[in-house]
Amino acid sequence: MDLESFSLSNVDLLQQLATLEWIHNGDPAMLEKITAARVGYELYERVSGHREIEALKTQTILAIAKYIKDHPKASKEELTTEIVNQIKNFAQKVEKM
Template sequence: MSSFLDLETLNAIAMLRWSQTGDSAMAEKLIAAKLFGKLWENLTSDPELETLRLQVIIRIAKFIKENPKASKEKLAEEIGKHIAEFAEKVEAL
């Protein structure tokens, strides 16, 4: 299913604006967004990274299930701990 404002349509709008006004800001932002999207896709398609991500989600879900009355502060602390562990493991890859 295609949306009216997909990346190709936005690209055409940016190029039209650039050709009419000489203002390349919109085109530059679109290119940066495309590059970021491709980088993100490459990073998240790593099976080892995906495994680490799922492990973090499972640990957080398990904590929430086992501690349904935990305070917001305790939840934030626990989630922060798991995210920090995830970040350390990702950097080690």
């Protein structure tokens, strides 16, 4: 059995502590608050597209880094052109969301 599968994120740990509080003391208030916060955050992430934008940002940075690595002798103008093209590509993808 992999003990890593039992590992909890900070938010999951808080949720489990609130559940234990509820089980032992019969007071669901903390559990309700943490659950409401998690649901609210998840709805925000889904509606805002924040995760997708962050993924696109990471892809753009990696593409620029790859170009620099693959073209170590590129001129300043070539680097500028590539960076501008990557940023335009990023902006177009964000606009399509």
